[in-house]
Amino acid sequence: MSARPTPEDETRAPHRLYGYRDGATPCSAAGWAADAKQAIAEAHSEGRLPILVGGTGLYLRTLLDGIAPVPPIDPTVRAEVRALPVERSYEALRSEDAEAAARLRPSDTTRVARALEVVRSTGRPLALWQEEKVGGIAGDVQLAPLILLPPREWLYERCDRRFTEMMSEEGVAEVRRLAARRLDPDLPVMRAIGVREIAAFHSGTLSYDETLEAGRTATRQYAKRQYTWFSRQPPAEWPRLHEPLVCGRLADALALLG
Numbered sequence: 001m002s003a004r005p006t007p008e009d010e011t012r013a014p015h016r017l018y019g020y021r022d023g024a025t026p027c028s029a030a031g032w033a034a035d036a037k038q039a040i041a042e043a044h045s046e047g048r049l050p051i052l053v054g055g056t057g058l059y060l061r062t063l064l065d066g067i068a069p070v071p072p073i074d075p076t077v078r079a080e081v082r083a084l085p086v087e088r089s090y091e092a093l094r095s096e097d098a099e100a101a102a103r104l105r106p107s108d109t110t111r112v113a114r115a116l117e118v119v120r121s122t123g124r125p126l127a128l129w130q131e132e133k134v135g136g137i138a139g140d141v142q143l144a145p146l147i148l149l150p151p152r153e154w155l156y157e158r159c160d161r162r163f164t165e166m167m168s169e170e171g172v173a174e175v176r177r178l179a180a181r182r183l184d185p186d187l188p189v190m191r192a193i194g195v196r197e198i199a200a201f202h203s204g205t206l207s208y209d210e211t212l213e214a215g216r217t218a219t220r221q222y223a224k225r226q227y228t229w230f231s232r233q234p235p236a237e238w239p240r241l242h243e244p245l246v247c248g249r250l251a252d253a254l255a256l257l258g
Helices: 007-012 029-045 057-065 075-083 086-096 098-103 109-122 126-130 152-166 169-180 195-203 208-232 247-256
Strands: none
Touching (some): 057 208, 086 109, 098 126, 109 126, 169 195, 195 208
């Protein structure tokens, strides 16, 4: 479901960190950053130019800027926090770390729980730990960033087309194999865009057209959040490309990179 490169893509240029983890094993931002560092080092050792392509801002930021050295969370604290309804977690966070609560949406279950378990387990707010980030590679590499912000209509059309392709026989079979494993429904792989929608189609809960519409909507909503993040969060001096990046415009993109 990850729209990984095709075999033809991989013959044109080596691709790393696609399909290299089993979905039953969650991958944290720190874990991915460690794997990415190794892949980048291997590319350098082979005399290749590593090109980092991604859409998950937290993972990219962790790789470049490092991660807060938060000690392991007390398992009892984690279990207590994760057992709370999100409304109670958010209210507790407002009391115990008001700054984090003001920064997070009440519905952001994962980040609310993380902030609450950190302050309860360590006695320090997450923001204080984040001021001490370690392990980033931004100071050790020559970075040539480029933010792609194409017209939204163009982007959303591609989102719709992508999910239509995912509804192929191969995509439905992939979700069927996942469902047969009876994995924890809270695992990231089970919450990936398209999995729940196609699983509902497979079970007969949704029709083909309903699944297509639900999946397209979820994809566009995620793309909209990514678009907003990349519009606002990266440094202002990073160049932005506002036209679709197709083969004919590759030279323009390279010119922006200097």
